[in-house]
Amino acid sequence: MTVADSSCVQNLYASHHHWLHELLRRRLNNAFDAADLAHDTFIRVLKRPQVFDGETHERSYLATIARGLCIDHWRRRQLEQAWLETLAAQPQAVQPSPEQRAIIVETLYEVDAMLQRLPERVRDAFILAQVHGLPYRAIAEEIGVSERMVKKYLAQALMHCAMLEAELDGLLIQ
Incomplete structure (x- = not known):
């Protein structure tokens, strides 16, 4: 399946959104961040058309994108926390x-x-x-x-x- 076709994207979303959201919720320990990153994952899928060989390949692709987004999320949080700590030390x-x-x-x-x-x-x-x-x-x-x-x-x-x-x-x- 090619995700360039909007009906294919809808099917991909319908088939895997719940699974992806749960995966991210467990990793992030936060349902709101998980929802944001699940959304961002599907946005990336829309931007990069892909051909899938089945459900396993679809989930693997989504998990890979989500993993990268989690790493970015954690890095941003660390950076923001360091900034807030530095800021708190200022008059x-x-x-x-x-x-x-x-x-x-x-x-x-x-x-x-x-x-x-x-x-x-x-x-x-x-x-x-x-x-x-x-x-x-x-x-x-x-x-x-x-x-x-x-x-x-x-x-x-x-x-x-x-x-x-x-x-x-x-x-x-x-």
């Missing part, structure tokens, strides 16, 4: 408004997603330079590469940052 006078908080959290999600797309050593070099302020030599020693490779890694990371900024500004044409 009340410097607390951002609710609108600013929402913008900051969304930007943190975007930066985290960008960092996750980077190769591990590039990500490590970038974090050591930008967050910890280490010089190239110390970064090179920390991740076991030459200073020249550190420069290359940081250039690669900065290119991704520029692309992220362009995306956030709506300048990147897809």
